[in-house]
Amino acid sequence: MGARSGGDYLKAIRGLGAEVWLGGERIEDVAAHPAFAACARSVAALYDMQLAHADEMTYRAEDGEQAGLSFIQPASAEDVVKRGRMMRRWAEYSCGMMGRAPDYLNSTLAAMAAAYKFFAASEPRFGDNIVNYYRQARRSDWCATHTLVNPRKSRAAGWVGHADSEIALRLVDRTREGIVVKGCRVLATLAPLAEELQVFPSTVLKNEPAAKPFALAFATSCAAPGLRFLCREPFDSLHSRFDHPFAARFEEMDCVVVFDDVLVPWERVFVCGDVERCNGLYGETEAVIHMMHQVAVKNVVKSEFLLGLGVRIARASDAMSLPHVRERLAEMIMTTEVMRACLRAAEADAALNKWGIFVPARPPIDVGRNLFPRLYPRLVEIIQLNSSSSLMATPAERDFHSAIAPDIERYLAGADVNARARVALYRLAWDVAGSSFAGRQLLYERFFFGDPVRMASALVDNTGLEQCVRMVDDFLARSD
Ligand SMILES: Cc1cc2nc3c(=O)[nH]c(=O)nc-3n(C[C@H](O)[C@H](O)[C@H](O)COP(=O)(O)OP(=O)(O)OC[C@H]3O[C@@H](n4cnc5c(N)ncnc54)[C@H](O)[C@@H]3O)c2cc1C
Numbered sequence: 001m002g003a004r005s006g007g008d009y010l011k012a013i014r015g016l017g018a019e020v021w022l023g024g025e026r027i028e029d030v031a032a033h034p035a036f037a038a039c040a041r042s043v044a045a046l047y048d049m050q051l052a053h054a055d056e057m058t059y060r061a062e063d064g065e066q067a068g069l070s071f072i073q074p075a076s077a078e079d080v081v082k083r084g085r086m087m088r089r090w091a092e093y094s095c096g097m098m099g100r101a102p103d104y105l106n107s108t109l110a111a112m113a114a115a116y117k118f119f120a121a122s123e124p125r126f127g128d129n130i131v132n133y134y135r136q137a138r139r140s141d142w143c144a145t146h147t148l149v150n151p152r153k154s155r156a157a158g159w160v161g162h163a164d165s166e167i168a169l170r171l172v173d174r175t176r177e178g179i180v181v182k183g184c185r186v187l188a189t190l191a192p193l194a195e196e197l198q199v200f201p202s203t204v205l206k207n208e209p210a211a212k213p214f215a216l217a218f219a220t221s222c223a224a225p226g227l228r229f230l231c232r233e234p235f236d237s238l239h240s241r242f243d244h245p246f247a248a249r250f251e252e253m254d255c256v257v258v259f260d261d262v263l264v265p266w267e268r269v270f271v272c273g274d275v276e277r278c279n280g281l282y283g284e285t286e287a288v289i290h291m292m293h294q295v296a297v298k299n300v301v302k303s304e305f306l307l308g309l310g311v312r313i314a315r316a317s318d319a320m321s322l323p324h325v326r327e328r329l330a331e332m333i334m335t336t337e338v339m340r341a342c343l344r345a346a347e348a349d350a351a352l353n354k355w356g357i358f359v360p361a362r363p364p365i366d367v368g369r370n371l372f373p374r375l376y377p378r379l380v381e382i383i384q385l386n387s388s389s390s391l392m393a394t395p396a397e398r399d400f401h402s403a404i405a406p407d408i409e410r411y412l413a414g415a416d417v418n419a420r421a422r423v424a425l426y427r428l429a430w431d432v433a434g435s436s437f438a439g440r441q442l443l444y445e446r447f448f449f450g451d452p453v454r455m456a457s458a459l460v461d462n463t464g465l466e467q468c469v470r471m472v473d474d475f476l477a478r479s480d
Contacts, residue, residue: 002065006044018222035234070103096302115285145194147185148202201278217271247437318415342368
């Protein structure tokens with residue numbers, strides 16, 4: 001099939017039958033449920049966009065299918081740039097608020113399939129499995145979710161090597177048909193709206209026999225028997241788009257995933273019991289860098305949007321000339337330009353890797369990834385600081401159609417906008433800086449790619465430091 005329409009996507013999730021639990025109830029039709037319907041339509045719109053802009057958003061794959069461009073295994077630096085442009089279109093649709101548009105995992109999977117020898121080194125069939133799964137995902141244009149982290153009762157054991165053995169996801173049996181897994185993972189964003197669950201390792205395990213049952217990488221249908229998704233409280237209940245402009249469109253649900261003796265067929269197993277391969281998976285395959293590419297594009301779009309919002313708010317309150325407002329806007333410009341520079345440098349310096357595909361340059365894209373969790377909270381804070389009480393002077397859409405409407409029209413107009421436009425603007429600002437949706441976005445940016453302390457530690461490991469150290473040593477050794 002290749003790139004599919006939004007209608008095809010909606011049909012697929014409607015008929016899937018995944019076990020999704022919300023507020024004590026099993027949800028039968030996620031596409032129709034108030035907690036998910038709006039986001040389902042947004043994901044569908046992304047798929048439609050691919051078909052509407054097929055020249056920029058799809059490519060001819062080696063099997064002749066016209067596939068979504070996020071599945072491309074870049075054969076040149078130009079391919080990386082083209083993929084970045086495609087990702088930008090999707091990110092613009094949600095103003096950067098849908099971190100889990102399908103390109104996030106599609107580009108990752110493409111990188112893993114290119115690195116099939118990494119998987120084959122453990123067992124030859126695992127190399128075939130990752131390639132076949134990638135091709136099937138591309139042909140079906142699946143929407144996938146993923147889960148990497150085991151829940152932990154105690155963090156006292158430190159960072160390395162510890163899995164709470166009774167609750168973490170683990171291997172419990174090997175049968176002729178496949179492996180049987182049990183336990184729990186946190187989290188899986190977008191799971192109720194996904195068809196496939198990809199389970200990969202991110203937790204570093206101690207290289208010892210006891211860790212083997214936890215060393216797993218596989219994919220399963222979200223509808224596999226025994227697989228359950230437990231949703232958090234939803235932030236959208238088919239709200240008015242005026243009242244909650246983002247929550248009513250882009251609420252990506254996050255789920256705890258329970259595996260109750262789930263059978264995973266052998267052809268969907270990529271790593272089993274190989275601790276070393278699990279620990280090296282993202283780094284060695286360089287899938288992590290392709291994943292960062294989508295993140296970098298999203299970060300640029302999100303920074304640009306918040307900057308635009310900051311300016312719009314300043315204009316609405318006639319505050320563009322105030323020094324402290326200008327200083328804060330300058331800070332937003334700096335963040336935006338740094339994010340643009342990181343992305344541009346990473347794309348410009350894309351190079352062929354050992355698996356035969358082009359990959360963005362790691363140092364700038366990794367710096368952007370490490371900076372954004374630190375900078376995004378400040379962007380949000382600036383929206384709060386520059387908006388203050390206006391974030392609360394926000395009657396609902398219904399109020400504009402009530403007897404009180406003349407009061408609202410009279411008292412709530414802005415410097416350059418009428419009351420309705422001003423309230424709409426600050427309602428949007430609230431969904432960026434104050435609402436449940438906003439709070440979740442903040443948490444997402446802080447943590448979705450992993451614990452920031454360990455990410456920073458990995459940056460130290462992955463950066464060539466010697467040239468800088470040599471400068472110091474050379475200077476110390478200088479006699480002139
Ligand atoms: C909105 C959202 C969506 C997400 N979606 C997904 C998803 O789709 N798929 C997925 O796989 N994961 C997802 N995640 C989970 C994400 O991978 C984890 O949050 C991340 O890896 C950090 O793990 P943790 O939450 O267990 O925090 P921890 O690792 O427990 O860290 C919590 C805090 O404690 C500190 N800390 C931890 N251990 C130590 C220590 N020994 N010493 C000192 N400090 C320590 C950390 O620095 C951090 O500040 C999501 C997270 C969020 C918030």
